[in-house]
Amino acid sequence: MAGLLKEQIAILGVGCTSFGEHFTRGWGDLALDAAVEACEDAKVDMNDLQAAWVGSYRPWIAGERNTGSPLAEALGFVYKPITLVSNICATGLDTFRNACLAVASGMYDLVLAIGVEKMRDAGPRSLSLANRTDGHPLIGKGRTAPSFFASCAHRYFHEYGIGREPLARVAVKNHHNGTLNPKAHLQREITLEDVMKSPWVAEPLSILDSTANSDGAAAAIVTRADLARNVRPDYIRVAGLGLSVGTERNIFDPEFSFLSFKPTQEAARMAYQQAGVKSPRLEIDIAEVHDCFTITEIIDYEDLGFADPGTGWRLIEEGTTALGGKLPVNTDGGLKAFGHPLGASGLRMVYEVVKQLQEKAGPRQVNNARLGLCHTLGGPGALAAVTVLGRPD
């Protein structure tokens, strides 16, 4: 049936570098570290991999080329099929999706999906620089990532009558989760007051409402479920792969509300259908969602069906999405505290959800998590990917 995976696809192993300011490590160093860890976790020899998909939004910023070659070189993995995937912040999950589809096609049965980004080789504003210099010379000039989400926040405040506090609580929660994660970029507790007093990035969002700007890489080894079973009983099943690509010109669309993102809703609809999820707020046990800014996480709750429109902020106020809550979100610190190397983020989420489902998440382990979700959002809510992963049983 169209829109459903024909084969059972499995994750055999995952790897993830620590995220942060890796001034001493290059793009290739990070790629190698993540890939080696994933291979060790999967107990496979890297030379046995048949193909690779590498996600990197702007490898050229770190001196690499927009091709598969930097990965071949970094891993010494040459003369094999390697495809570069780039879909802004959804790059990582789309890379993973393409690797899964390749296995589902029957052409390969052991492949690598890896996301790598060196943000800090381009200076402290590389995220926003991207938006300042890319694209049309005039249209929407001046738009930065924070300015877009800040505009969403102002409208959200206006429509639903809330202030900055619920947003600040998202940052407090994710920072707390980051302290339980040795690989996270930011591993310190912050208070509500810290966020409220933090300097503006784009009103009404402060520095502490914003993701860290980090380097990092994450990888997953993808195979068929029937093969995975023989290697490890706790392999992870790929239950749903949604991707929805809209237009970045939505900012000019008279009908666009700045309150919700259609690509998230669509990608979730696809992934839920494939995974047989009817009521996400009851069925999903843990979620890694795109929290580039605190307001984004609140809007994500609504778009992913965890809350009704205009009520996402209540999940934070009620503690539903905290560790120990009914639906813990961003247990590893999220983009906020783990960091956000664009191309790597989606695979970092896969890494966390796999560890949680395998009960290997250490001090941040969620009890009996069976079904997990990963979500990344790209551009001004222009595109999104949603992946649903589950335990094999």
Place this chain on the structure above:
Amino acid sequence: MIGISAFGLYLPAYRLSREVIAQATGTRGSRGEKAVANYDEDAVTMGVEASLACVENYARAWGVEPQGSRVEGLIFASNSSPFREKQSAGILRTVLEVNPSALATDLQGSLRAGLTGVEIGTKLLKESPSEAKVLVVTSEKRKAEPGSSEDQSLGDGAAALLLGKENLLASIESRFSVNANFPHVWRREEDEYVRSGDGRFVETCGYLPLMSDVIRNLLKESGLKQGDISRLIVYTPEPRLAQQLARRLGFNPETQLANTFNNQIGDTGSAQVFLSLSAALGQAQPGELMLVAGYGDGGEALLLKATENVRKTETCQKMETCLKRGRPLTSYMKYLHFRDILGESSYDAFSSLALLWREEKQNLRLVGVKCRRCGVIHFPRRRACDKCGAKDEMDDFKLGRRGRIYTYTNDYVYLNPDPPETLAVIDLEGGGRFYGQVTDVNPKDVRIGLEVELGFRKLHDGQGLPNYFWKARPTIGRE
């Protein structure tokens, strides 16, 4: 009969007090303040603003839009055009959608260039049909050396006059000009800043005798006496000199001399007499005679007579409103930054000449498209409708320039000489949405629902030439 059908004024929002300049440069301060172009403005953008205001004033006074297709000439007079080589009038002509076969030219080299433009326009109209119009635009953003006396005196601004043969606020009765090679102010190819001759010398041997000569001769040729003139409108680098001139000619400076606004906006060069005349037209009674005299390598004077229709200016832009728009620029450093004297001029902006050229209709003329099938207005332009899937079923749709803020932010990340940068989503009157920068605004005043207007601005200098587009700014009131 040929005369003035409409005027349009534009003063930039910022005012720099002369005390602030004096303190920063360690010089002696003089009175008042001057209008200062924002970092995203130049003579072309201010000229466009004044021209758009002129078109709107015409529509208010006469109940119809002046047709771009009936404009036979577009003359841009400025001594501070952003280009040494390339036509600024051509940019204005495009933005204003004026007939491409109209005469379009830049006049420069003298502060009386605007009145020379009126003379050319008058000659052009003589040969043209009765509904023809000529737009003469003056605009200045002259660059003065920090600490010089011009640093205190020069101000920025623009004004436009629409000349015609019908629908006249005032008729042109006669003119007189005198040419002289006189070194009062100049700027050589290699000069960054305006230079000027010794003060006493240029007044005694240049300004006073030349202006006296041209005004006396105009009165004589018209058979008029000083007492017949209700408004004497003269260019002056400083108010004292205009008063001296008026007294020397036998006018009463208190009752006859028009305000030159030097203490409010500074010496706006070629735009000054256009601004003063526009302000005077706003107050004139039918039948009044006005004498306008410009200066620079000689002098040029016009005699104007207000028609019965001059009362229609009540519905038009007022000089007082434009003056009231001013808000203080308290930092001299910022002023230097605005003028690219200090600091990084702008980031290394991406641009593409081919793309800008291809998209001129969209970027300069604000023409989007409307889907014929589902009626949605798209800006930027597109061929495929993402709402209904129609392909190549779009009609041109000219965006309105007024609207309200749907949402916004004040951004501290984007590099901008006047931070923070306000970005807003604007729902436009008549349909369509604009997303872009907001300029000339106090970030504290921005809110959802605020009424704004799109103004013409320079975004950056990518590919080594000004990249013009639109930004929102607070509406310039007409109350």
